[in-house]
Amino acid sequence: MKISVFGLGYVGAVTSGCLSSFGHTVIGVDYSETKVALINAGNSPVIEKNLDQVIAAAVAQGRLKATHDAREAVLGSDLSLICVGTPSKKNGDLDTSAVKSVCAEIGEVLRDKSSWHTVVIRSTVLPGTIRDIVIPELERASGKKLGVDFGVGSNPEFLREGTALDDFHHPPKTIVGARDERTGKEIASLYDGIDAPLLVVPIEVAEMVKYSDNVWHALKVAFANEIGVICKGVGIDGHQVMDIFCRDTKLNLSPYYLKPGFSFGGSCLPKDVRALVHRARSLDLDLPVLSSILPSNEKQTTRGFDMIVQAGKRPVSILGMSFKAGTDDLRESPVLELVERLIGKGYDVRIFDRNVSLSKLVGANRDYLFRMIPHVSSLLVESLDEALAHGEIIVIGNGDAEFHSLSERIRPDQFVVDLVRVRDFRKLDGQYNGISW
Numbered sequence: 526m527k528i529s530v531f532g533l534g535y536v537g538a539v540t541s542g543c544l545s546s547f548g549h550t551v552i553g554v555d556y557s558e559t560k561v562a563l564i565n566a567g568n569s570p571v572i573e574k575n576l577d578q579v580i581a582a583a584v585a586q587g588r589l590k591a592t593h594d595a596r597e598a599v600l601g602s603d604l605s606l607i608c609v610g611t612p613s614k615k616n617g618d619l620d621t622s623a624v625k626s627v628c629a630e631i632g633e634v635l636r637d638k639s640s641w642h643t644v645v646i647r648s649t650v651l652p653g654t655i656r657d658i659v660i661p662e663l664e665r666a667s668g669k670k671l672g673v674d675f676g677v678g679s680n681p682e683f684l685r686e687g688t689a690l691d692d693f694h695h696p697p698k699t700i701v702g703a704r705d706e707r708t709g710k711e712i713a714s715l716y717d718g719i720d721a722p723l724l725v726v727p728i729e730v731a732e733m734v735k736y737s738d739n740v741w742h743a744l745k746v747a748f749a750n751e752i753g754v755i756c757k758g759v760g761i762d763g764h765q766v767m768d769i770f771c772r773d774t775k776l777n778l779s780p781y782y783l784k785p786g787f788s789f790g791g792s793c794l795p796k797d798v799r800a801l802v803h804r805a806r807s808l809d810l811d812l813p814v815l816s817s818i819l820p821s822n823e824k825q826t827t828r829g830f831d832m833i834v835q836a837g838k839r840p841v842s843i844l845g846m847s848f849k850a851g852t853d854d855l856r857e858s859p860v861l862e863l864v865e866r867l868i869g870k871g872y873d874v875r876i877f878d879r880n881v882s883l884s885k886l887v888g889a890n891r892d893y894l895f896r897m898i899p900h901v902s903s904l905l906v907e908s909l910d911e912a913l914a915h916g917e918i919i920v921i922g923n924g925d926a927e928f929h930s931l932s933e934r935i936r937p938d939q940f941v942v943d944l945v946r947v948r949d950f951r952k953l954d955g956q957y958n959g960i961s962w
């Protein structure tokens with residue numbers, strides 16, 4: 526393929542070198558005279574292990590050159606990868622001005638180009654940037670139409686500086702965001718031969734994946750550091766603790782607990798987060814990440830409550846009260862917290878949970894329930910039918926299997942608030958709202 530790469534910094538230089546080593550012909554574009562001269566002399570413009578050799582070989586074989594001339598690059602290629610910087614503005618927002626100005630340059634050339642051209646954003650940009658900035662700018666500058674004259678896609682980069690070449694050849698995944706199949710296939714074909722999962726997804730998903738990844742990595746570092754701080758405070762080796770932590774690939778380093786949903790609850794997580802944060806405070810340790818977990822969880826409960834209020838209907842039926850399906854443990858159940866708030870606002874609430882039977886509840890669990898909602902016996906109903914008949918709002922509180930195929934039974938006057946993501950309900954147009962979807 527003939528490819529132009531705009532921006533010859535870390536990402537652009539590695540991308541240019543590696544793609545030309547796959548046999549593609551690459552023209553790199555940068556306004557920095559120095560970077561253009563370095564590439565044309567067969568040198569890397571950035572310090573990165575083995576990149577000098579890759580660039581030297583590609584330039585010597587005539588598969589890589591650099592220029593400042595966007596016209597030469599766009600007319601001489603079928604696809605442009607935009608790899609320019611997207612730094613922070615003073616207020617924290619993303620500065621996309623370089624992306625926008627490259628789009629304007631490419632668009633002006635496209636005005637005079639009769640063949641199809643694909644523009645791919647490899648720079649990290651916030652979700653919606655391609656829709657709101659890249660496409661309008663390309664269409665304005667070219668006078669042409671997306672999908673008719675040119676294609677646009679997203680292809681975020683996952684390399685780490687220092688191991689960039691190895692990461693390029695062995696990425697954790699290849700993500701391609703595209704609106705049409707043709708563009709998706711064309712971008713994916715750049716990486717033919719790379720052994721990594723390839724996911725072709727909507728453009729906004731591809732843009733967001735990069736952020737969820739990077740924020741997660743940042744959160745991991747901050748989490749490990751705070752665990753280290755508290756370990757040091759109590760005289761424990763934090764590395765030993767985190768080594769053991771990392772060996773648990775069932776619950777710790779795993780997909781478990783990593784899907785958007787309702788607040789966590791139960792007899793352990795809230796209590797244990799609270800205790801550790803309290804211990805840190807008593808040691809005068811300031812741990813902002815760990816301290817923000819419970820407030821974040823409470824916000825999610827408030828979101829669920831607000832969704833019910835905003836639906837503007839009463840009465841309410843709650844399906845599933847325990848913090849997860851298949852248990853009758855109600856301690857710190859966020860659904861119970863929701864029920865308490867609804868009652869406080871005068872809602873007529875009924876609750877159905879096949880696993881919760883007042884006669885069988887004992888000990889701390891029973892005490893907790895009656896402390897939260899003293900007249901709970903008048904709210905619990907015996908059957909799903911009764912619950913469905915009562916509420917104008919049906920709240921799905923946990924993932925019990927019997928709540929997964931109810932959409933046919935929802936009346937036109939009812940509205941479903943889903944805290945769990947029951948796929949079946951999502952076909953209820955205009956009668957459904959999910960907590961984080």
Ligand SMILES: NC(=O)c1ccc[n+]([C@@H]2O[C@H](COP(=O)([O-])OP(=O)(O)OC[C@H]3O[C@@H](n4cnc5c(N)ncnc54)[C@H](O)[C@@H]3O)[C@@H](O)[C@H]2O)c1
Pocket residue numbers: 531532533534535536537554555556557560608609610611623626627647648649650682683684685686
């Ligand atoms: N560095 C990384 O490890 C890494 C990893 C993944 C993603 N990213 C993302 O990739 C993007 C690029 O990052 P980077 O570290 O390579 O940036 P960088 O600052 O090293 O390089 C950007 C290059 O773009 C050039 N440039 C700016 N405007 C231009 C224009 N109008 N025309 C031509 N060239 C222009 C600059 O001269 C510079 O050489 C950013 O969005 C970044 O967030 C970076």
